[in-house]
Structure formats: C-alpha cells, structure tokens
Amino acid sequence: MPKKICQIICLFITLLLFHNMTCFALEKTTVSVVFSSDMEAYHQAWEGFNEFFKKNGVNLSVSTYNLANDDPETVILRIKKEKPPIVFALGTRALKLLKMRVGEIPIIVCMVINQDEINGANITGVTLSIPTMIKLQWINENLPQTKRIGLIYSIETAELVAKISQDCKKSGYEVVAQKINSGEEITWALQKIASRIDCFLMVPDARIYFPKSIEYLLMEGLKRKFAVIGLSSFYTKAGAFVSFDCDYQDIGRQTAAMAMKILNGQSPTDIPSESPRKTTFSLNLLVAEKIGIKIPPVVIKEAKEVFGR
Amino acid sequence: MRINITHKIIFLFILLISTLSIIIGFFSFNYGKQALMIEFDDRAKALVKGLALNCEYPVLFDNKDMLSSIGANVLSLKDVIFCEIRNEKGQVLFKKGIKNKPYNHEYTSVIQTEKVNDVEEGLVLGNGQIRKFEKIGRI
Numbered sequence: 001m002p003k004k005i006c007q008i009i010c011l012f013i014t015l016l017l018f019h020n021m022t023c024f025a026l027e028k029t030t031v032s033v034v035f036s037s038d039m040e041a042y043h044q045a046w047e048g049f050n051e052f053f054k055k056n057g058v059n060l061s062v063s064t065y066n067l068a069n070d071d072p073e074t075v076i077l078r079i080k081k082e083k084p085p086i087v088f089a090l091g092t093r094a095l096k097l098l099k100m101r102v103g104e105i106p107i108i109v110c111m112v113i114n115q116d117e118i119n120g121a122n123i124t125g126v127t128l129s130i131p132t133m134i135k136l137q138w139i140n141e142n143l144p145q146t147k148r149i150g151l152i153y154s155i156e157t158a159e160l161v162a163k164i165s166q167d168c169k170k171s172g173y174e175v176v177a178q179k180i181n182s183g184e185e186i187t188w189a190l191q192k193i194a195s196r197i198d199c200f201l202m203v204p205d206a207r208i209y210f211p212k213s214i215e216y217l218l219m220e221g222l223k224r225k226f227a228v229i230g231l232s233s234f235y236t237k238a239g240a241f242v243s244f245d246c247d248y249q250d251i252g253r254q255t256a257a258m259a260m261k262i263l264n265g266q267s268p269t270d271i272p273s274e275s276p277r278k279t280t281f282s283l284n285l286l287v288a289e290k291i292g293i294k295i296p297p298v299v300i301k302e303a304k305e306v307f308g309r
Numbered sequence: 310m311r312i313n314i315t316h317k318i319i320f321l322f323i324l325l326i327s328t329l330s331i332i333i334g335f336f337s338f339n340y341g342k343q344a345l346m347i348e349f350d351d352r353a354k355a356l357v358k359g360l361a362l363n364c365e366y367p368v369l370f371d372n373k374d375m376l377s378s379i380g381a382n383v384l385s386l387k388d389v390i391f392c393e394i395r396n397e398k399g400q401v402l403f404k405k406g407i408k409n410k411p412y413n414h415e416y417t418s419v420i421q422t423e424k425v426n427d428v429e430e431g432l433v434l435g436n437g438q439i440r441k442f443e444k445i446g447r448i
Contacts, residue, residue: 041434091430113430128430183424187370204432210424212369234435 029058029263030084034075034098035066036091036111041248045090045110048252049259056260067093076101086259089125092117099123106268110255111248113204115273116159124268126255130244130279132167135201135229138242138281140171142299143199143227150197150226151177152189154207161203183213190220199227202235214238225291233282233305241287245304246276280304349388353416356383360392361418361448368396368420368446376403394420396446420446 035042053060063082065075079087079102087102089095089109095117098107102122109118109125118125139146149168153161158179165175176196178189186208200221202209209217209231218239221228230240258271286308288295300306360383367375380392380403390413391406421442 036430039430039434041430111430111434113433128433184369184371187372204430206424206432209432210422212366212422216366216370231433232435 029053030061030063030082031086031088031259032063032079032082032084033065033088034079034090034094035064035068036089036093036095037068038066039091042090042111044248045252045255046088048249048254049088049110049256050252051249052253052256052260058260067097072097079105086262088255088259095123095125106262108255108259108262108268110251114160115275118273122268124258124262124271124273126251126258126274126276128246128251129204129275130246131275132164133171134279135244136167136171136173138244139173139199139229142242142295143293146173146198146227148174148176148197150193150200151175151203152186152193152200152208153177153179153203154181154205155179156207157203157205164201164203180208183208183210186213186216190217194220194224194226197226199229199241201229202231202240204231222287222290227287227291227293236282236284236305237307239284239287241284241291241293243282245280245282247278247280250278251276282307284308350414353388353414356386356389357416357418357448361420364394364420364446364448365422368394368402369422371396371402373402379403380405392448394446394448397444402446416448418448419444420448 033046035046050060063078063084065078067075076097079098084105087098087105087107089098089107091111092114095107095109095112099117099120105122107120107123107125109123111128112118112125113128115127115129118127139149151161151164161177165177168175176193178193180186180189200217202217214235215238218228218235221241222239227241228235228239230236230238230243232243232245234243236243254274254277258274261271262268281303282305283295283300283303284307285295285300289308360379363379364376366372367379376394380394383389383392384406389406390410391408392403393401394403395401422445424443
C-alpha cells in the first residue's frame with residue numbers, strides 16, 4: 001500500500017513539473033518594438049531578436065510600430081498605455097524619440113551607429129559601430145605597407161575621430177586627419193592629405209558623405225592609389241577597397257540576450273552597451289588591382305562578399 | 310473679248326482652287342511650325358536636364374575647368390546660342406554666348422544633389438528612402 005502511495009506521489013510530482021515547464025514555454029512576454037524606418041537591415045535584426053526568444057521558449061506578444069508610417073505621438077501614447085516591461089528600438093530615430101518621451105520603461109536598442117546615443121538610466125543595447133581595433137588588425141595583417149591613415153571629419157564626428165586616432169596611435173599608425181564643415185570641402189581636404197596617406201578610413205558622417213562626395217573620394221582613391229576603407233559592403237561595391245560589416249541578425253540575437261537579462265530583473269544600467277560580436281568584410285578585387293594591392297587567396301576566401309572578380 | 314459662261318466657270322474654278330491652296334498651305338505651314346516647335350522644345354528641355362545632371366559634380370565641388378568644358382560642349386551644338394550656370398548663391402560659374410538674339414527661347418533647370426538625411430545609419434545601411442535632394446545651382 002505505501003508503495004502505491006509513493007508511486008502516486010511521484011506521478012503527481014512529475015505531472016506538476018511538466019505542467020510548470022509547459023506554463024513557462026507558453027509564458028507570454030510583452031514587447032513594444034519601434035522601427036525607425038522600413039530598412040531591410042532593421043527587419044533582419046528584428047528576426048534575430050525574435051528567434052532568440054523563440055529558442056529560449058519565450059513567446060513574445062509584440063506591438064510593432066514603424067516611424068515611417070506611424071505618428072510618433074500616437075506611438076508614445078500607445079506605449080505608455082500598454083506599459084510593456086521593455087521597449088525595443090531599432091535605429092537612431094526610434095531611440096531618440098523613446099529617449100525623450102519614455103523615461104520609466106527600460107529601452108533596449110540596436111542598429112545605432114553612435115555609441116554616445118545609448119546613454120540614460122533605462123537604456124542599453126548594441127551599436128552598429130565595428131571597433132576600430134578590428135579594422136586596424138585587418139589592415140596590419142593584409143596591408144602591411146600601410147603606415148599613415150587618412151581621416152576626414154566634421155564637428156559631428158570629432159569625438160569619434162579622436163577615439164579612432166588614439167586607437168591608430170596605439171597600433172603604431174600615423175593619423176592624417178582633416179576637419180571640414182561640409183561634403184563640398186572634401187576636394188581640397190583630400191588634395192591636402194592624399195599625398196601623405198596610404199589608406200583612407202571613412203567615418204559615418206552624414207555631413208560629409210553623400211553620393212557625390214563618396215563618388216569623388218572613391219575616384220581619388222583610384223587615381224592617387226590609396227585604399228579606401230568603406231562603411232559597409234555598399235561602399236565596396238561602389239569602389240572602396242574593403243569594408244567591414246555586421247551580421248544584422250546576430251545583432252538582433254545579441255540585443256535579445258540583453259533584453260532577456262532585463263526581463264529577468266537586471267537593471268539596464270548594469271548592462272553596458274556592446275559592439276557587434278560578429279563582423280565580416282567585403283573586398284573589391286578590381287580596385288585592389290588598380291591600386292596595386294595583392295590579396296592572398298586565403299583572404300579572398302575569408303571575405304563575405306567579393307566584388308570585381 | 311466676250312466673257313461667256315465657260316470663261317466664268319473656268320475663272321471661278323481657278324479662284325476656288327487658289328483659295329483652297331492658300332488655306333491648306335497656311336494651315337500646313339502652321340502645323341509644321343508647331344510640330345517643329347514641339348520637337349525643338351522637347352530637345353531643348355532634354356538638353357538642359359542633361360546639362361543640369363552633368364553639372365552636379367563640378368558645381369558641387371566648384372570645378373570651373375570642368376564647367377567650362379561642359380559649357381563649351383553645349384555651345385557647340387547647332388541650336389544653342391547662350392549658356393549660363395549659376396550656383397545656389399546666384400554666383401555665375403560659367404557664362405558664354407549671345408543672349409539677346411531674335412527668336413530665342415530660354416530654358417532653365419535646377420541642379421540638384423542627393424544628400425543623406427540626419428539619420429546616420431542610412432550611411433552604413435545604404436537605404437535610399439532617407440535621402441533627400443538639395444538644390445545647388447541653376448542652368
């Protein structure tokens with residue numbers, strides 16, 4: 001008789017455990033997602049974010065907003081009404097809006113270039129900026145003749161350029177930097193520095209770079225034979241020698257891991273913002289040939305995208 | 310000489326033919342002129358638009374040599390008598406030819422350049438939606 005009771009108790013405990021597990025799997029977590037625009041990269045990051053939660057058995061109940069179509073005021077009102085445990089911002093526009101208007105809800109952000117934007121007691125996330133050291137290491141390994149790196153910047157990117165310069169100096173490179181006020185001044189700035197540089201590192205500065213100034217830079221790079229390091233594979237395709245990229249889906253997963261910590265009770269202030277953990281690079285072989293750089297086949301194989309074959 | 314009915318009919322017939330010829334000639338001349346003007350107008354508009362596109366780069370970077378060669382090239386065309394290129398401040402960057410010739414028509418076009426809006430990731434992610442056009446000059 002006691003054996004039977006024991007069996008029943010065991011069965012009851014097993015059932016109870018199973019019930020708890022299924023309850024956890026079916027647990028719904030509410031997240032408000034705000035897209036800055038309809039960019040494909042934002043959707044890729046969102047896919048990664050979703051995938052991470054699904055893999056961890058958390059069902060997301062999502063309210064999605066897109067600032068390309070939705071009125072920012074309505075978005076804020078609805079988020080404040082819903083009061084989700086976390087708000088996920090994709091891009092600078094969404095972050096700026098939430099930072100200004102939502103102070104009480106933790107904000108997790110990704111796809112933002114400027115790390116300084118991710119500041120505030122309730123904000124953390126993953127930036128889009130690839131650490132300069134990764135780029136410098138690649139230059140060191142694949143462009144050993146490089147001694148001087150050129151940079152053109154405006155007041156918007158002065159701080160970023162100061163950080164890059166420090167990293168360059170640490171890695172033993174001389175920095176030739178030129179400050180300008182607008183993209184129209186890129187001609188004289190390049191003329192001033194072009195003869196003194198071995199490669200040119202682009203910084204994400206919308207004041208300087210627009211289609212025509214980029215075209216000018218890439219053309220000058222070919223003419224004066226210096227390697228241009230672009231901002232993403234779009235630039236490599238257009239004529240930069242090499243560009244570094246992030247895996248947007250992985251950025252989404254990385255951000256989701258941070259979001260999970262917040263949902264488990266950690267404060268966003270205790271979670272420092274991170275750089276993307278997965279980086280890739282793209283090469284333009286035609287440009288390499290024109291500027292006289294020989295790339296070993298191993299490096300070509302490593303590249304995620306190769307243009308001008 | 311006596312004018313009989315036959316003469317009268319012949320005269321009337323000649324008069325009718327002449328009047329009809331004059332009317333048809335007048336209309337066909339006007340129609341031809343109009344067709345030529347439409348074609349001329351289309352050609353001139355296309356030319357000015359093309360010129361504005363070609364001028365984007367030299368106007369943006371104030372490359373006067375390039376503007377001179379573009380302007381000279383346009384002036385070498387049969388129907389072009391005058392060409393003036395200004396920047397957005399109104400400064401004349403190129404001016405050549407005789408403006409006040411009889412029967413001339415003036416065509417203008419805005420020189421624009423594409424710029425990226427203040428959202429920085431557009432630079433990295435390369436999306437055309439957040440770009441805008443900025444006026445930089447005029448032909």
